[in-house]
Amino acid sequence: MNKHTRxxxxxxxxxxVIGYIAADYYEEDQAEKQKVIQLVPFxxxxxxxxxxxxRAGDFEVNVFDKDNLTTVNSTFPLDSATIFLVxxxxxxxxxxxxxxxxxxxxxxxxxxxxxxxxxxxxYKLRLxxxxxxxxxxxxxxxxxx
Numbered sequence: 511m512n513k514h515t516r517x518x519x520x521x522x523x524x525x526x527v528i529g530y531i532a533a534d535y536y537e538e539d540q541a542e543k544q545k546v547i548q549l550v551p552f553x554x555x556x557x558x559x560x561x562x563x564x565r566a567g568d569f570e571v572n573v574f575d576k577d578n579l580t581t582v583n584s585t586f587p588l589d590s591a592t593i594f595l596v597x598x599x600x601x602x603x604x605x606x607x608x609x610x611x612x613x614x615x616x617x618x619x620x621x622x623x624x625x626x627x628x629x630x631x632x633y634k635l636r637l638x639x640x641x642x643x644x645x646x647x648x649x650x651x652x653x654x655x
Contacts, residue, residue, distance in 0.1 A: 542643040549637065549648035557635070557652040558626060564637065564648050571639060571646070580605065580620040586641055587613035594636035595622060596649075602636060626654045 547566045555562035560574035572583040573593070582591050588609075594602035607616035626633045632653040639646040 544643050544645075546645045546647060549639075549646050551648070551650045554655075555635075555650050555652040556655050558623060558654045561655075562650075562652060564650065566646055569641075569646065571637065571648075573635070573637065573652075575620070575622050578619055578621070578623050579617045580607075580622055581610075581615065581617040582607055582637065582639065583615050584639065585614075588616060589613070589640045589642065591616045591637070591639045593618070593620070594638075595620060595625070596634040596636060626652060629654050 547569075549564035549566045549569075549571060552563040552565050552570075553561075555564075555573070557573050557575050557580070560572075560576070562573045564571045564573065568585065570585045574581055574583075580593055582588075582593065584591075591607040593605050593607060595605065596602045605618045605620050607618045609615070610617055622633070622635075625631070630653070632651050634649065634651050637646075637648045637650075
């Protein structure tokens with residue numbers, strides 16, 4: 511074995527480790543860049559009866575209302591979340607959500623149950639959830655069944 515081959519065998523593992531570390535830094539940088547992703551309702555949404563799931567790839571958000579507390583439960587930990595109740599004039603009312611014990615559960619008190627508590631009533635909602643540099647947004651209708 512000549513000296514060039516021997517040098518290549520010694521340098522190759524070091525270069526492989528450096529490349530692995532550089533790729534990790536690159537992926538972390540890409541994950542933190544600002545991006546907007548739309549959440550789409552999985553089926554018909556019924557927030558009052560706890561049947562409203564919004565999806566974007568592997569990320570899912572469950573939105574439900576129980577005892578006048580509108581709750582958002584997500585598959586990945588959130589940095590922040592805000593739900594908007596949109597009236598018939600398309601004017602939103604923002605309700606910032608507070609974390610419950612873990613970054614997977616967020617809630618706030620709303621009057622949503624008063625607006626759509628009766629079967630057949632519907633309402634437009636918007637949701638903005640933040641994870642690192644990404645914003646997940648959705649505008650959807652909920653109808654009580």
